[in-house]
Amino acid sequence: MEQYVIKGGNPLVGEVEISGAKNAALAILAAAIMTDETVLIENLPDVNDINVMLEAIGGIGATVQRVDRHRVKINGSTITDFNIEYDFIKKIRASYYLLGALLGKYGRAEVALPGGCNIGSRPIDQHLKGFRALGAEVDIEHGKIVAESDHLRGTHLYFDVVSVGATINVMMAAAMADGLTIMENVAKEPHVVDVANFLNSIGANIRGAGTDVIKIRGVKSLHKSEYSIIPDQIEAGTFMFAAAVTKGDVTVLNVIPKHLDATISKLHDIGCEIEEFDDAVRVVAKGRLRCTQVKTLPYPGYPTDMQPQIGVALALAKGTSTITESIFENRFKYLDELARMGAVIKVEGNSATIEGVEKFSGTRISAPDLRAGAALCIAGLATDGVTIIDDIEYIQRGYEKFEEKLRSLGGVIERVASEKEIQKFILKVG
């Protein structure tokens, strides 16, 4: 098993190029199978979750041609199978997007039921409610969701919960249903808009993505296109907080600053200076960070995927901060790891009270999930000593060349695979 070993203490300084948005890419790859013509997708992040999704798509018979690290061609005309096995769902929940895509295109899909995961129980009732509203028969059989319909019809649907996944999944199925679908109380995340834009680029008729109401007029067939995925707002935010906690000066390149509004606002609150450009944002941190209050909310609120990163910053900030996690019930596990580094934290239900400390001390910790793992690396970079992070495969699922990008900013971090390599690193960094 690989680990990261980090020697903290250097401020991160410089420019870093942000990759394409993983969460947009996962859904767009699924949607790409909905046409029988070839789709070229660009700005694909080169991360493990994307490779698994491409395998799942290839597994049902679609033609997948990797042009280079960031571009792929997909042709859905060769699909022969409508069944996504548990192996894929276990590795990436987002393979359930093939449910909406296959149901919309062929009127049939079988996808293993996703279980819970490290950040919570994660029901999918709203996805199923949407498919049923479109006229599909949906059953759970032997651990699988089986959705079928010989005629999907447009519908008027109100989601009980604002869900990114349900909004995207039902939008895909409705794109090829007969007539008009109106979906209310939908998610407004940038990647929901990106998926709608992609579907429109292949001939769908979707209006309103990015607002509370999406209107979809179903079309009979979809066609080829070339599409470039939006930049990853969470990867960008992670590097912005890395600048904050290391008292650095980092410019994230290839971003859409508007998507980063909530993150920028919190960085301001804790005392960072921010400069916004057309497609870049610079974060400068001098002196000790300040405490604040933060509550995670659906977009445009502060993202739950940025909660651990701000948690690390607040654990080093002057004064008492609170974090309220309102999206997932189990997203505070990383705080136990931070406490092992010296942070002072009390968790009660879905809120955490954090008394900022002057500094962390390096130790051995584990990444509990993707975003928390990245946040703990940032904590390591802000620590004087050496931090060893286990279970880094979570981080590699969603961050392209994470350690290389941190190193290019002056971070001292290496990926190692044995105790011997750890000792070698420690000897080298002194």
Ligand code: UD1
């Ligand atoms: C997506 C993101 C994830 C992010 C999350 C919230 C992807 C691949 N993942 O996850 O990184 O943290 O949005 O921004 O894009 N819910 C229900 N019933 C449902 C669906 C969801 O009750 O049918 C609840 C969830 O338990 C959660 C809330 O709704 O409390 C939001 O979840 P949702 O927006 O669906 O998250 P995901 O799409 O799974």
